[in-house]
Amino acid sequence: MPLLFIQDLEVDFRLNGRWVRAVDGVSLAVEAGETVCIVGESGCGKSVTALSVARLLPEPPARIAGGRIDIEGRNVFELSSRDLRAVRGGVVSYVFQEPGAALNPVFRVGVQILETLRIHRPQRATQTEVVRLLAEVGLADPERRARNYPHELSGGMQQRVMIAMAIATEPKLLIADEPTTALDVTIQAQILDLLKDLKHRLGMAILLITHNLGLVGDIADRIVVMYAGQVIESGPAAELLRSPVHPYTRALIQSVPELGQTRDRLRAIPGTVPQPGAWPIGCRFAPRCPFVQPQCHLQAPPLTHSGTDPAHQVRCPVATA
Amino acid sequence: MPLLELQHLQVRFPLDGGFFSGPRRQVHAVDDVSIQLEAGEALGLVGESGCGKTTLGRALLRLIEPTGGTIRFDGEDITHLPASELRARRRQFQMIFQDPYGSLNPLLTIGQSLAEPLEIHGLGQAGPERQARITALLTSVGLHPDHADRYPHEFSGGQRQRIVIARALAVEPRLLVCDEPVSALDVSVQAQVVNLLQDLQRERGVALLFISHDLAVVEHLCQRIAVMYLGRIVESGPARELCRNPQHPYTAALLSAVPTLNPETRSNRIVLRGDPPSPIDPPTGCPFHPRCPVAQDRCRSERPALREIQPGRWTACWVQGE
The missing domain is CATH 3.40.50.300 (P-loop containing nucleotide triphosphate hydrolases)
Structure with a gap:
């Protein structure tokens, strides 16, 4: 099947x-x-x-x-x-064309990933997991990136964040x-x-x-x-x-x-x-x-x-x- | 004498802040760029x-005022020409933008849009003579004369881009600056517009400055290519040679990132790490060194100047082209 x-x-x-x-x-x-x-x-x-x-x-x-x-x-x-x-x-998870439009501009990206985890994987909704996910998608200095707002990241970094969010739910x-x-x-x-x-x-x-x-x-x-x-x-x-x-x-x-x-x-x-x-x-x-x-x-x-x-x-x- | 000659062109934008936050910072959008374009030549940027x-393309037409350097068009220094005199010169150089949806007035028919430049520059008698010109323009870009009575929303993206090209041609320019003219179009119609631009250059002798991120299209269309990084030209030369044997590591990386159907090319890909640095805080030394796979100590402290390594081939790199 x-x-x-x-x-x-x-x-x-x-x-x-x-x-x-x-x-x-x-x-x-x-x-x-x-x-x-x-x-x-x-x-x-x-x-x-x-x-x-x-x-x-x-x-x-x-x-x-x-x-x-x-x-x-x-x-x-x-x-x-x-x-x-x-x-x-x-x-199923999605990643779209415009990462800038898909991220909420008023929340730090770490918070947005955490929210996804809370809804779909509540037992793993921790800061450690957020940082691990950001490292997984190849962002350097993931602890600092988690505290960034979307506008502080380049288009490529924003898309990595979107991918981190998409794979957060495995x-x-x-x-x-x-x-x-x-x-x-x-x-x-x-x-x-x-x-x-x-x-x-x-x-x-x-x-x-x-x-x-x-x-x-x-x-x-x-x-x-x-x-x-x-x-x-x-x-x-x-x-x-x-x-x-x-x-x-x-x-x-x-x-x-x-x-x-x-x-x-x-x-x-x-x-x-x-x-x-x-x-x-x-x-x-x-x-x-x-x-x-x-x-x-x-x-x-x-x-x-x-x-x-x-x-x-x-x-x-x-x-x- | 080149048709267009830029010498040490510079465009700086002031940033917000200043007064309370200390000295005003600036973005060096275009930094000391010198290029030449011969009549009838196609140069890819x-x-x-x-x-x-894009800033460079606009600054050389004085749609953005440069903050330094000179622009010579057909030998004449137009850098500080007053607006009234500049308007008459604008007939000679026209621009085509990326978005064919934003660059046509939705309330005007195509015929009215094409008549406007003719009226402004006083070309042809109003009435049948202008009508005949409009018909000829539409035909020359592969559209039907009946299209003159229709409105922009009735056309697809590729057709609109042809209309925009027809409008630019209305005043018989000698230079066409095209800023990503095919990026917003469907893949199957991109080739139509590229072929049209190629015909204009070859058959009418219109010089092209073709601004694009797509190296494959640029190599196909242009005789020469200039590669820009962080406001500066880092390499320039004849299109084929530059693509076959890039001298600057940035050019090599750009070339290897071009998506390809050829599996052999794919396997040797150099994937650049990191993002382009900000022009507000450019790195010291060579601006490419933080992403460069072959950077040495000297690259971190001293900025390499653009130098001619073979006739017609220029590169700004300490390591390559020694």
Whole structure:
């Protein structure tokens, strides 16, 4: 049984008086101790999927329109608010993009970590534990850092504090939604190294949400590529990056310049990402796809196996034919 | 003669305090920066947030007043030019900002936004001639002439950034300062905007000062790169060479932190420890020494000057490039 199992998840948002679908039939699984990355651009539904796991979406304006999410075999859509709270603290933790916005500006960071411990691990809610956690996430001089207010810390340090708070409850699954996007590249590398290191030491699973394919090669065991509310390709990280199949995944990889490359022009993807509510019928990437066939505009393609690896799935009958 | 020449440019901001709390402290946002940009050249300015790259970009257009040094544009010293005269010169240098959502007036149609610079600089006759110019501008950035009647909210981020570029081009500038122009865009449309800027530079001969933290994009687009750390240039040189064979340890670390799909590059990564120091209290000696993997005693006490180690390649490091 996977630690996290999402099946046919559908999420809608109320927008100008009508329901607009944001996540359309997403299925994915995360095994214990595994790192899965959801890659996609803005509006593809990756963050909404991640927030649905612990039912963190405000309902309304959101509504779960279908599907199920099981954590350790229990469907979170059927849990009482008390059980849900136990899941949020005990099994799943989150780290978000803006550490500055996620920390309370008027409390010292040590106090904020202590509060998390008091709620979810009351027997370990001590100053010693707070300092140990801050040291665990690689902050130098953790005793002093515990007494700092968020504004006294840099963005990278704030994100380390957020990670300390997230691992304080010893979660089995850490969901990190664009955890390095707001940080400089040098700090981004530090935070990724920290996540990898914690994963090995604490044996937790990570669900990393990012728009940056370059990051995932470093950390992912498996990759899920999303476009316009759907999974369009998923598979083992090495295989997917080495031989991507879906035209969108391929275009995404090729559109990003690599250092030392001598390509004269970048291969841009024409057009723009379709917004929820304006998804094309048929294949949603068809209007931007260089390999488009007439039937792509008419029929919504299903996810099918590609090649020899049964774990590699692609939503494109043209590329897999 | 270079199109743009900065000599010992300095921008200091006063901090709060003073009077009761002793002498007023200052932030050295840009500290003794000298760079040249030839007509039609693309120069990349890279560094982490807080290194002063944005302040430098704004100061050279005098959107922020420099506190020292000189700015020469096309041979003319514009450092102290009064505002009235500066306005006429501004036609020659335009700026594009990171956030395409904040830089278009939501109440004006795209056509009105594009007409504004033409009116201000008195370019073209009002009426059909200006309309024709606007149509040509929209076409040149890959948009449809009908888009002139629409409002900014009807466009995606990538399209807005093209509109902003079209507006900057309206006055036919010779220099375009681009401050992180693709960072706010979706990955799949970033390449469109980078290609557009490349065309402008090559086909129209517009010089670019491309400010970014993304070294891969900068290497792709620019002929030369200058690396900034804590308000100073620590290395500069031809783009390819600088990326292939960095001389300053900071450049090497920045390069190795760039996310990559290539597993071989990944395994030799240098991960810098610590955060960039504060420009309010810069470290003594070389400002990079607290994070530097090869720092020596001399680096802690003496600040290395920028020196030319090979023709066109400059570095400020005691250890490397000896």
